[in-house]
Amino acid sequence: MSEIRAITFDLDGTMLDRRATFEVFARSQIIRFARFFTDVDHDLFFDRVVELDRDGSTSKERVFAGPAEDFGLPAEAVTALPADFRDRFPLECVAFPGLDDALSRLNRAGYRLAVITNGGVRIQQRKIDVMGIEPAFDYIAISESEGVRKPDPEIFRRTLERLDVSPEEAVHVGDHPGADVAGAKAAGLRAIWHRGPRFDAAPGADAEITSITQVPEVVTRLGAGT
Template identity: 40%
Template sequence: MKAILFDLDGTLLDRKTSVQVFLNKQYDRLYPWLKTMDKEAYIQRFTELECNGYVWKDKVYKQLIEENSFSHCSTEMLLDDYLEHFQESCVPFEGLHTLLYSLRAKGYKLALVTNGREMMQMRSIRGLGIEIFFDQILISEKEGCSKPDAEIFNRALNRLNVRPDQAVYVGDHFENDIIGAKKAGMKSIWKKHQPFHDSQADAEIDQLVELIELIETW
């Protein structure tokens, strides 16, 4: 095993907690414009509309404004606030930095392969302070292809100069991460976030700290 590839949201970034932290702060910052809606209702509706990050934020904010009587508030205003401040609310899963330090020390090549918009994902990566650990970072918008398409995984492997059988992909999404990695010929590790009867992954972990010992057994 020479290379370890990671998903971002839900695997390294505790996205659910990060969004909750950010929305609390955003509501407080923009209270004069958002006060016609209760904070808890604002957070709940945003969470519903964005579908765990699969709906672009501009569409989410546009819908929020259409549904509520926000005074002198625009989609651009809310989106600009998100772009400027979300990285300040990024929460890593426990043990993230220790894990990455250890993997680098052991000589593994590391890559990050994530779906999403380049600007937003890079801000999250920098908010976590992990950009320096990765040899390659591939983001679907920039690459023009996305998980679970094997192409984006193959590009990462080529740039790392490793074969599929020398690499493992770690992710939390069944189709995008586990099935996608298998299509590319890699081993896969399921970062569990909910009960799942058969992830079809080669291994499963609950916490990031479990990863090093697991990989060493391979």
């Protein structure tokens, strides 16, 4: 087994706490659009949109349109709330506790680091900027600019070429069993699954973590072949 020289990271659900971020955003949105909610129970509306969001797996039009109608919000809300999400959500980013320390430890250990994330450049880059993590990384691959999305192995291979390492020398960290674990394995990388609330298992993962703070130790263990 080759020594690990590079680590690639998914963004949403791996470094960015997607659920906590959406909850912060949803609370602040109700305050920003108070004119829509004068006769609405704020907590009930909040609970409904958080439930429908499903950690980002549901379109935002669907997340907001149903509750807007059910709670009797003005027609304007059906378009205004999803548009506000696209503008404001990246500004509310909440990182998982211990992320900065974990990245610092990996930087000090000399690993090459990259982000591999699906999504639009504008939104994903804003998240990274708000989190303040770009200096820790040698390369950032966003699917829109790369022209290919996870789980396509090409986005992993292209990123490793930028890092000048082989797939056998790299490990990917992500929360999605398909996009992250299966995609990385298909490209020849090892894969660490960040277990979260959305999925019960990630077949094929080489290791499992429940906190981003575990990455340095797990990478060391995988590199040692234990």
